[in-house]
Amino acid sequence: MYPFFSRRIFHAIIVLLGVSLLTFVMMNLAPGDPYHLDPELRFNPEAVARWKELRQLDQPLHVQYFSWLKNMLQGDFGISLVHNKPVWELMMERVPATLLLTGTSLLVSLLISIPLGVFSALRKGSFWDQVISSFTLGGVSIPNFWLGMLLILFFSYHFKWLPAAGMRTVGMEFSLLDYLKHLLLPTVVLSVASAAYFIRYVRAGVWEVIQQDYIITARAKGLGDMTILLRHVLRNAALPLITVISLHLPYLFTGAMLTEYVFSWPGMGRWIVSATLSRDYPSVMAINIMVAFLVTLFNLVADLLYASFDPRIKYR
Amino acid sequence: MEKPLLEVKDLAVNFKREEGFFKAVEGISFKIWPREVVGLVGESGSGKTAASLSLLNLTSSRGKVGGEVFFDGVNILTLPERKLKKFRGRQIGVIFQEPMTFLNPVLTIGVQIMEPMVEHWKISWGQARERALYLLSEMGIKDSERRMKEYPHQLSGGIRQRVMISMALACSPRLLIADEPTTALDVTLQYQIIELLRRIREKTPMAILLVSHDLEVVRELCDRVMIMYGGRIVETGGIREIFKDPLHPYTRSLVEVSPSFERVAWRLPGEDAPFSYQSNIPAGCRFQHRCSRVSRECKGAEPSLKEIGGKGWIGNSFSFHRQVRCWKYQEGALEKDEKPL
Known part of the structure; x- marks a missing residue:
């Protein structure tokens, strides 16, 4: 029974990793950027660069992915771009x-x-x-x-x-x-x-x-x-x-x-x-x-x- | 004089099908006395299983049972389901053919053996456990403590059938219906189970109705035998007489090819299963298409079950030893030149 479940948990982890990779890639392929909605940022390339740097979005994709993954394992899902609150907090308010x-x-x-x-x-x-x-x-x-x-x-x-x-x-x-x-x-x-x-x-x-x-x-x-x-x-x-x-x-x-x-x-x-x-x-x-x-x-x-x-x- | 334990009068089983009614069993009557072992023999499709299950009204909802079944003087077929349940398992136990599919796969065999006792005797599971362990060891199962906790799929075919028998015997029924108890087993196991049934037969005062297609099994265990063909009883008699002097042509062909009973099907001309639908049943004798001695009167009307020979003791009653349903023996006139081999 235990070997079965450890293997089953291992499979679950692989599935979750796959989902995370897919999510990440899809989000990067999706058209539009959050700053497009902000009139102050939209026509200001310097501000956009600063905005991106602040959120480490200027890094190569694989670096971004792994740091996202790493943070997530530590319970840090990033900061909501809209609410300016940690996503984890927002989630804990809504999941229940x-x-x-x-x-x-x-x-x-x-x-x-x-x-x-x-x-x-x-x-x-x-x-x-x-x-x-x-x-x-x-x-x-x-x-x-x-x-x-x-x-x-x-x-x-x-x-x-x-x-x-x-x-x-x-x-x-x-x-x-x-x-x-x-x-x-x-x-x-x-x-x-x-x-x-x-x-x-x-x-x-x-x-x-x-x-x-x-x-x-x-x-x-x-x-x-x-x-x-x-x-x-x-x-x-x-x-x-x-x-x-x-x-x-x-x-x-x-x-x-x-x-x-x-x-x-x-x-x-x-x-x-x-x-x-x-x-x-x-x-x-x-x-x-x-x-x-x-x-x-x-x-x-x-x-x-x-x-x-x-x-x-x-x-x- | 003792009364018969089971008296069946004019039993009929009809199955409703899309094509119409199918009479699996038609007008069979017989008696079983206490401690008697009676065989009910026939090929597949002869209605023997339908007949035995209908005694407790256990046929599926599509099957309609007619006639009367008296158990110890009570007509159990007219009882409401609630009262009939008191006979099932308690007075009459049933062993089924295929222990794998007739045992519940998700319950331990312990639970399955104990539950009829808990149901009928209103005893605790702990008390039932004692008896279940005893039954299993009586069935020759070693290590019964451990077996109780196992599931059907963990057991071998032979053990499963022993479990099935312990289940049927759990409440010490007065009549045991064994529907092809050895058919699903291989030959060596068949003999073990036959030995076991023989031992049970000697140890308990229980009567047994053994339903089988295997005349050899019946010969090993039974006092008396009834041969079925096409939903009818065609011949009855003591086991020795049947083997020594079979009267009905069908019985004769069975006895001739015994022990390898299966060969009858291809030795006899005609279809394998007698009749599947009402429209197929011929006027006259039902065996006419496969009979080697068919004459004109066989095609006219169906012969009745005729009593042959002298009276003697059957169980505890003084009655005719033999009955046969064949035109050759009607009117009680057995002409000399027609005397069977």
């Missing part, structure tokens, strides 16, 4: 909000999709199975920024039940209810697509497992339906689901970016859009690395989970 949103959405979509998927598989072809299937088709088809705007229109603008933006009411003391109210709409938006996606996999997975011979054995032993479902069916159906979830995480992050933008959620999503538009390269690069890091990390966790669910997998 994004993790809160994606984490809640993942949890909610699993809580919805597992029971519905199991129900659908056990009653395959029934009226309710078809209802659920139509909803999943709708769920995966609705663009989430559009759903977000619709929900804001109805629940915030017309009915005024829920806040339209932000993570908490500004100027209010901490209150859990307030947080939950703010969390509700973005979570719904983000969960709909994921839940719809997971339902289809849970349904297919459970359907496949209940056809297996060992389910006949379990029935022949006279076990209760719940015991068969929980002990024999779900444990086996969980395996493909773990893979699906780990593959789905990048989409969840991407979806979160858009959703955050729609709901002005103070997470990385809004930041990456504004940072890209204002050519705040240190921030954009840091976000790229961070998202890559999170996805790699969760994939590693998925592998660990897989091992604990499937004894047939031997990690060597």
Whole structure:
């Protein structure tokens, strides 16, 4: 087990290095420079040279890359060109909000999709199975920024039940209810697509497992339906689901970016859009690395989970 | 006089398919007395597995079971699922053909052996563990402590089948249904498992219904045998009589080629699996296309299962020794020149 995971971590490091190199090269190839947006710098070559020297941008590319990498390993992601604050600080302000949103959405979509998927598989072809299937088709088809705007229109603008933006009411003391109210709409938006996606996999997975011979054995032993479902069916159906979830995480992050933008959620999503538009390269690069890091990390966790669910997998 | 442990009356199993209903088993009736070992023999497609699984209503949701199955006087097929569960595993244990696919790959074999005891006897896992260890060592598994923690894929085929048997015996059932218990094993293991079943048979008061396509296995273990063809029982009788004097042409061809039973399929003319759909079932005797002694009446109507010869003790009842479903033996008239070999 340990050799497997050290090797797996080694792979993750290589992936992250590749992502960093790609990010760095792409940022350098991208047209436009941050100082183009600053009228004082734009037509003043001397000032530009000073500006570049100050940020060591006059160095050869490989030197820049390695110093960026070195600094990053020490937790220094550079200074945001827009905010004039360390990128790390900006990140620490925003990553928790994004993790809160994606984490809640993942949890909610699993809580919805597992029971519905199991129900659908056990009653395959029934009226309710078809209802659920139509909803999943709708769920995966609705663009989430559009759903977000619709929900804001109805629940915030017309009915005024829920806040339209932000993570908490500004100027209010901490209150859990307030947080939950703010969390509700973005979570719904983000969960709909994921839940719809997971339902289809849970349904297919459970359907496949209940056809297996060992389910006949379990029935022949006279076990209760719940015991068969929980002990024999779900444990086996969980395996493909773990893979699906780990593959789905990048989409969840991407979806979160858009959703955050729609709901002005103070997470990385809004930041990456504004940072890209204002050519705040240190921030954009840091976000790229961070998202890559999170996805790699969760994939590693998925592998660990897989091992604990499937004894047939031997990690060597 | 003791009552039969299992009494099956007019059992039928229909599978719903896109092409229509397929009658896998049609109108079979038999009895099994306590401590009796009965073989149910037939080639693949004869309906023997469907018949044995339908006794506990274990066929898939597409299979509809008709007829009556009395276990110890209770018609278990009319029971609601909730009550039927009390018979499954507890009164009637089942051993399946392929221990690899019939064992759950993600549960330890310990859990799989213990769970019926926990379910039916409402005992703790710790208590069930004691018995599971005992069962495994009874099955000739050394190092049972360690085996309990292993998963099916870590075991060899022979050990897996022993685990399967311990699982079926966990709650000391009164009837064991063994569906091709040796088919998936290689020859040396087959004999070990047969020996094991023989020992179990001697040690416990349990009755066994042994479903097999292998007449040799049946000969090793059974008192009595029923031959199935095309969803029907075509001949029944004591194991010695069947081998000495097979009546039905199908049985005769089986006995002639025994022990290598598989060769029957190519020795007999016609399709391998008897009938796949309702429309394929011929009028008259179902064996007519492959029978060497077919006559005109065989194509007219189907013969009934006729009782032949004198009465004797079967299990604990005084009844006919033999039954056969063939026109040659209808009306009880066995003409001299037609006497089978």
